[in-house]
Amino acid sequence: MEFTDLQIQRYSRHIILPEVGGKGQKKLLGARVLMVGAGGLGCPAGYYLSAAGVGTIGIVDDDLVEISNLQRQIAHSTGTIGMPKAESAKKTFEALNPDVKVIAMKGRLTKDNIMDIMKDYDIVIDGSDNFPTRYLVNDACVLARKPLVSGAILRFEGQVTTIVPHEGHCYRCLFEAPPPPGLVPSCQEAGVLGVLPGVIGALEATETLKLILGKGEPLKNTLLIYNALAVSFRKVKVPRNPDCPVCGQNPTITELADYDAGYCQR
Amino acid sequence: MREETGRNEVKPSMKIDIRGLVCPYTFVKAKLAVEEMEVGQVLEIVLDYPGAAANIPRSMEEHGQKVLKVDRTGENQWVIFIRKEKD
Numbered sequence: 072m073e074f075t076d077l078q079i080q081r082y083s084r085h086i087i088l089p090e091v092g093g094k095g096q097k098k099l100l101g102a103r104v105l106m107v108g109a110g111g112l113g114c115p116a117g118y119y120l121s122a123a124g125v126g127t128i129g130i131v132d133d134d135l136v137e138i139s140n141l142q143r144q145i146a147h148s149t150g151t152i153g154m155p156k157a158e159s160a161k162k163t164f165e166a167l168n169p170d171v172k173v174i175a176m177k178g179r180l181t182k183d184n185i186m187d188i189m190k191d192y193d194i195v196i197d198g199s200d201n202f203p204t205r206y207l208v209n210d211a212c213v214l215a216r217k218p219l220v221s222g223a224i225l226r227f228e229g230q231v232t233t234i235v236p237h238e239g240h241c242y243r244c245l246f247e248a249p250p251p252p253g254l255v256p257s258c259q260e261a262g263v264l265g266v267l268p269g270v271i272g273a274l275e276a277t278e279t280l281k282l283i284l285g286k287g288e289p290l291k292n293t294l295l296i297y298n299a300l301a302v303s304f305r306k307v308k309v310p311r312n313p314d315c316p317v318c319g320q321n322p323t324i325t326e327l328a329d330y331d332a333g334y335c336q337r
Numbered sequence: 338m339r340e341e342t343g344r345n346e347v348k349p350s351m352k353i354d355i356r357g358l359v360c361p362y363t364f365v366k367a368k369l370a371v372e373e374m375e376v377g378q379v380l381e382i383v384l385d386y387p388g389a390a391a392n393i394p395r396s397m398e399e400h401g402q403k404v405l406k407v408d409r410t411g412e413n414q415w416v417i418f419i420r421k422e423k424d
Contacts, residue, residue, distance in 0.1 A: 074369070089400050093369045219349045 072097060077169065082124055089285045096124060100170060102283045103127040105192035107180060107208055109160040110134070111268030112198030112275060114146035119276035121171045125283070128164065129174045129192055132156040143265035168227045178220075180204060182327035185211045194282055195223040196275050198268075200257065202249035203331040209234065209242035210327055211317045218282050222275045225256070227264050227299040229271035232290050232309070235276045236318060239291030244312040244319075249330055267299055299317035347405055347418050349381035350374060356385040356414070359414035364396050367419070371402060374421045379405065382417040390415040 074082075074093065085091040085099075103123050106113045106194040117128055134156045136147040144156075150158035157175035164173050180188065185207060189195060195217055197208050205221070212219040212234060219234040221242060234241050274295065281287045294307045317324040351374055355366050367416050372381060382393065394404040396421050405418040 079362065079365055079369070083361050086365050086368060087361060087396075093372045 072100070074257075078124075079169070081170075091284060095284045098283055099124045099280070100126040101192070103129070103192045103278060105129040105131070105195045106284075107188060107195065107204060108132055108198035108200065108201045109144075109146065110140065110141045110198060110200060111154040111224060111263065112197070112272040114144045114160060114223075115269045115272030116196055116198060116276040116279070117160055117164055118146055118167065119273055120279060121173075121304070123276070123280055124168060124170050125279075126227065127172050127174065127192075129176065129188070130157040130160055130175045131178060131180055131188065132160075133154055133177060133179045138280065143268050145269070161306060164246075164329050180207060180209060180211075182329050184192055185327065186215060189215055189217060192217070193277055195219045196279055198272065198275065201330065201331075202255070202290065205242065206330050207327065210317050210324055212236060213243075214325075214327070215243050220275045220278045220282070222266050222268075222271045224271050226261055227267060228301075229267050230294055230296045231278065232276045232294045233282070235289060235291050235294065239289075240309045241315060241318045243324075244315045245309050245319050247312075247316060264299055267297075270297055270299070291303045347379055347381075349418065350378040352381040352383070352384045355389075356383060358384070358389075359386050360388050360392055364371050364393050367393055367397070367417075368400070371400075371412075371419065371421050372424075376423060378421050380419045380421070382419065384415055384417070385413045387413065390417070394419075395419055 082096045084098045085096050086093050104120060104125050105118050109130050120128060134161050136151050136154050136156055138152055140147055144162040146163040153204055155177040157177050161173040161175040164171055191210060197205060199205055214238040216236045277289055281289060292309050294309050296305045313319050316322060346349050351370055353366060353370050353394045355363050363384055363386055370380050394407055397404055403420040403422050408416045410416050
């Protein structure tokens, strides 16, 4: 493809970078990224990926926009309250950049649909708000050998990590199984500073762009933890676990399961 | 070793006319043209934006390319020759 004059203007600050250039920008325009969730993390991550010209963005989200989301979920607005989040985000992202094709999917990922949805994408971004989805996405990405950028937030602290299956750790190397229902509070119970998912979502977008461009060091075997109150970024080493139930030498998880028994779905 | 190219030896394999463009699009256009070329090939750039006459050579050197020549061909017109050194 050849750039149009408008594309040259839109992406000029990328094209100038030696690490991106016209070639890198074309990779971005040809890339296909699946976002799990269009909430606190998915909104800023998708917003920046759209601005960057990532050509195809799939969004899976089951929720409708509520007024309580708007303190942090910046792709939605007062005018889209009641609309499916995937549709609301699509509207925002496509308005920002008409080069981006957004595929909005209102629904939940399950063991029965995730592989079929994921197969059309190069990279998955997890911005989900619950453990059943987080583990399902991890297991699916490991089984399909698809890179996964994973983020999580609560109160004033967030974390991000990049999973390149069989090259680095996976989520189960870090936490082998989901915590029992009720042990870990949700944002709904514990609260979250509205800007915090902006920081973590932007880091997820950064990791995704690096993976597409093939530049820099991904957060492989590493968990990056940001604390907004202390203003600290901590990198914690996460070695691969040879006994990991999904990516270890003798995996016990060889097919997908749903883990939602007992969990609150909100 | 490549010999330094003299006035008569500069044989551009591509030429772009970016008169009318201002920074940063002058460099963006020049860079996109360099990306299309093979290492060793020479790009000829005709421009009329005074800032770019200095900025393009400096940025090209920073990106590892070789500036062979900057000729002022008119009061507000320059011709720059860049040899591609690396991808």
